[in-house]
Structure formats: C-alpha cells, structure tokens
Amino acid sequence: MKRISVSVAALAIVALAVAWYLRRGDAQTTSYRTEQVTRGDLLFTIRATGTVQPEEVINVGAQVAGQILYFGKDANGKTVDYGSPVEAETVLAKIDDSIYSAEEAQAQAQVQSAHAAVQRAEADLEQLKAKLNQAERDWQRAQKLGPSEALAQSTYDAYRSAYETALASVAVGRAAILQAKASLAQAEAVLRRAQRNLGYCTIKSPVKGVIIDRRVNIGQTVVASLNAPSLFLIAKDLKRMQVWVAVNEADIGKIRPGLPVTFTIDAFPGETFRGEVGKVRLNASMTQNVVTYTVEIVTDNSNGRLLPYLTANVQFELDRRANALMVPNAVLRWRPSPEQVLPEAREAFERSAGRKEKPGGVSGSPSGSGAGSAATGNRAVLWIQEGNFVKPIRVQQGLSDGNHTEVQGEGLTEGMRIVAGVQTRSNSNQDVATNPFTPKFPPRAGSAKQK
Template structure:
C-alpha cells in the first residue's frame, strides 16, 4: 500500500503537465489559435436589392354600398352572399302597400284638381263673354281669371306629389347600381329598415374582383423611398408558398398617427385574373426600392460583430463624436492580430450590405462570429479523472 501511494501523486502531476503542454501547443492559444477561435467569411460579388416591408389589406378597387331611400319592411331577397349581379338587377323588395296607397291617393287628388281646372276655365270664358256685354264688372272677371290660374297651379302641385309617390314606390324595389359580386348582405326577410336620418346599407357589391388593390401602411422612415410605378411582391397566409406581384399606384398624402407613430397609406394595384385573392386578406408587402448589379457584398453579421477582447488602442470610433450613418466597421485577422477596417456602405437587403469604398476586396476574409467553445470557455478542454 505504501508503494502504490508513493507513485500515485507523481503520476498525476505528469499527466497534468502533458495535458497543459498539448493545450498550449495545439489549442486556441497556440499556433493557428486565432483562426480556430473566429468564424470567417469571404467577401463576394453579386446582385443586391433593397426593399421596404409592411402589412396591408386586400380590397376591391370599387366597393359600392347599396342602401335605400325609403323606410319599410324587407319582403323579398333575390340575392345572397357571393352572388353575381348585373346593373339594374333586383336585389330586394320592400313592402310596398303604403307606397301604392299613396300613389292611389295622389292620382285621385290629381283627377279632382283637373276637374276643378276644367270648371274654372269654363267660368273664365263665360266671365269674359259677360264682361264684353258689360253684364259683370272688371273685378268679377279678374276673380274668374285668378281662379283658373289657381286651378292650374293645383294641378301642377298634385302632379308633383304623384311623381314623388311613384318614385317612392319604385324605391321600394332595391336594384344594383353596378355589375359585380355581392360581398356583404346586412338585411334579412322581415327586417325593418329606417331611412329617416341616414341611408342604411343593405348590400356591398365589389364591382370587379379581377382587379384589386392593397391598402398598406408604411412608416414615415420608408415612405421617402417609395415611388409610383415601383414593382411590389407580396404573400398571403392562404397561399404561403406562392408569390404575388403588383405595382405602386398611389401614395396618399393623408398621414395616420397612432401612439406617435406616423404611417402613410400606399395603394398597390393587383391583378387577380383567377380571383384567388379575396377581399380582407392580409398581404405581407415588399417593395424593391433600390438594386445594385455586381456589388461587393459584406455580410451584415460581420458589421454587427464586436470582439470580446478587442485591443484597447484599436477600438473603432475613438476620437470621433459621431460616426457617419453610411459607414461601418468589420474585423479581420492580419498577421494573427485583430484589426478593424472601416468601410463606406450602400444599400442593404437585411443579409448583406453593399460596400462602396474600403480597404477590402472580393475574397478577403472578415470575422462574423466567435466559436462557441471560446465564448463559453468550457466544454473544449481536456477532462481529467482521478485514478
């Protein structure tokens, strides 16, 4: 037992010394340690498209709300949701009993007024004859003339009332003002609609679903990049694997402010020949606002990278009050040392950024991250177990 105990501790010490030697010889602090510690990526040339994104809602280009000018009870419905209708097609009918009764009353009043006009006209002729023979005074003749004129006015007044009542009778039949598709129906048979203060909406008709538009809200930071005629790419949840296309048609100048966030409505024209896009769908819109051909691409991960142990004298930005918004810094390995390089940047697509000027060229390696085993400083060393 004493012999084994005497050899145990020297053996442990020898293993520790060998492990330390291997670590310093081949580990991150030895030869090639810098290259193994950092993940690098080469700069490449390629095409780059900058885009701005927002959400919007698909709507028909023309959506007509059909109401009624008269009050009444719905007697019949001739169309339902998704029904295709033509211009002047009957959509619904209101109970017309009261309107028909009013028409009959005004017709009777008109006949009475016309009979009175015939009587006053005959009286005027007799008065003129008697006045010529000096059997009546001038005043009596004038009264006869005035009675005839009043009867004429009465006929015109009752005639206007009759035309109004006939119009109201016609309004009891609700007709479509345009050709299209019924996308909403707000009434049922037996329901009473009142048009006393405002016209109630009974139906909504989309005039042409093969032509639609997206009403999208873009932030004020992006609106300066958007122009009419720019091409648009968008997706909808109903067809996640299909890309749709459109064109910017209008930028509305009326801003919307919600919780100090200012947005502008951008109207995008969309062709929908197969009518798979439906009103109310949420569209995820991307507008390409700039494009570069054969640009030198810098990974955005390299622009975001900041080494944990940067040389104090080499930290970028020292002595500057404010960095230019169009500049950025990447880190490279030169002679085994971390070196910052400042670049002049252009547009970005979210993954890569265009390099306009700098000391790098295509094929140069830039650091994008540190290896996980170095960041954690655990799990990569040699584990020793006691004897």
C-alpha cells in the same frame, strides 16, 4: 540535512506538476467562426402591412323603410347572396310596398281632382266672360240714353256698376285658373314623389359586379333615416385590386407613384404578388402619437386568387443591386480584441479604434433590423483569419436589406471567408461559442474548478 533537501526538492516538483496540470486544465485554443462572401441580387425595401381591397366598391342602401320580402336572381339565375355576380339594374331585393302603393294611388286621385278643378275654373271663366259681354252692352246703351226722363239716374248707375263688377269677375276667373293649375302641378309633384318612393321599394344593382357582402335577411325591417341603411356591398371589378398600406411618416418621403411593390399573403405561402404604388393619400392619421399615411397599391388579379380584405405583407422596392458582393451583417458588427489582431496591424488598429468601443462590441455597422438601409459609401472593416490572428480588409458599404450588406474593397472576392465571431475550444474537446454581447464576470475568490 540531506534528507530535508530531498524532501523540499520533491515538494517543489510536485507543486510544479500540480501547477502545470491546472494550467493545462485552463488552457484553451481559439478558433474563429466565419461567414462567406457571396454574390447575388440585393434589394432595399420598406416593409409594411396592408389590406387587400377591391378597387371600386359600391354600398347599396335603402331610401325607404319597410320589410324585406324577397331577394332577386343573379346572373346565374340563383338567389342573390354572397359572391353572386350581378348585372346593372339587376333586382337585388324587394321591400314591402303596400304603404307606398296606397300613397301613389292617393296622389293619382289628387292629380285627377286637380285636373277637374282646372277645367271647372276655365268653364267659370267662360261664364264670367259672357256676363261681362252682357253687362258691357247694357252699359253702352245706358250711355247713349244718359240720365233722362227715359232712363232714371239709379238705373244708369246700376248698369255702370254691373259692367264694372263683370269686368272684375273675369279677372278673378283668370286667377282661379292659375290657382287650379298650380294645385295641379303640386298634385303631380306629390304623385312623382309617391311613384319614386314606390320604385325605391325595388332595390337594383347600379353597376355590374360581384356582391361581397349581404347585410340583410328576408323578413328583416329596414328603417331609412338620415343615413340610408346599407343592404349590399358590390365590388365593381375584382380583376383589379388594391392594397391599402399604412406607411410611417419617416418612410413616406421615399414612396412615390409607380414604385414597384411585392407582397405576400399568408393564405398563399411561398407565393409572391407584384404591383405598383398608385397614390399616396394626404389625409394622414395619428394613432398613439404615430402619424401614418395610407398608400394605395394597384395590382392585377386576373386569376382571381386575391380575395377582398386579406392581410398583405408589403415590401416597397426602393433600390436594387444586381450581382453584388455581399456579406452578412454579423461580420460588419464583429470587432476583435487587440490581442487577436495580427501584430503588424495591431498598432494601426488600436490607433484607429481610439479605445471608443470595447473589444467584441458593435462597430456601428448595419443593425440587421430587417428594415434595410439605403446609405452607401460608409467605410467598414472586415476581418479575415491568418493563422491564430485576424487581418483587416477595408471596404465600402453599399446597399443593405437588413440581413446582408453590399461591400466593395481591394482584395475582396467571392467565396472569401470573413470572421464573424470567436469559438473557444477547451481541452475537454467541448466547443463553446462566445457571444460578444454576453457580459463576462471575474471568477469568485476561493472557487474550486470543476473537472
């Protein structure tokens, strides 16, 4: 009996030892991952993407059809090409004018013929006037004699008819002159049109600027129809550029003329350009049920680094805080479990939480989407470590740029460490960082613990 009691006691000791070992293997100590309260400038922006555009672009086209014979010379004496600087009235290209020269010569001949017709009509009128004078004198003599034995009735009637005919002929002559002058005016109009078409064969620059696009080649035939074919695209002043940005309708109410803007260009990494909002266009566009408005940003390009049609990553500076206390948004999202809260504050924590959120969940703080937030005055809770527990500090949220948020609160100082998450350390000395959004599953029944 004594031997059995000793055996039972030994088995109990072994069981306790095994249980202690297993508990020791499962034992973990909890440590907190913290972030530091910093002080700096905070900027609330709206981000969008746009395209660099010349401030004023002139599309030079052709108003006549024909073959391109040659290109002109730019301000440097070189053949007009991409990037060529040109002055106003510089010849850009020449279109074959053989047909239009012939039409102009034909119109010149028609004008000369019309001039001759006017002169002939005037000469005919003078001749008719002379016949009228002769008929008028004959008629006056016939009236003095009257129908008598000296002047037969038929002769009397003939003088009268001749006078009336001469009078009507003069009126016809005057009308012929008017008709000849009208034909002359028509011929001159045709001549002016022919000369204008002949002049259109010489393509000239309407302004001083830089050619940013040449759309024809020598030997190519351009055909003018309802829409004039585009030959050259000229930027009037590349020292003043614009950025055209498509802004979502949800953000357009925050954009106003004069708003400061910063933007970056992928072609110049690490360099930031500045500008301001010039205007907001009212002709909105809809793409896949998304309404956007085009915002024009004016920027200086005196150094000529900005090239037309570069892609710009734009930030509209809606608000700014200088020398503000701020924390990463991650510390505003983290919430402890009740067991991690300092015992003195645990009851108030559970009561304020109301069990609306799960431990380790999101507390409704800024999302960190990168778009920023202009909302200020929202209350939030930060957690600082005190021993193995965390203690709350109540703060007021201010401006947010999507990564950091301005905070103000009693006892909050620069350099203070704020809890942002939990790190678990097992006896195997292996750190495991826990993500509050990772789902936790219960252990499977009968599963063996791996050593």
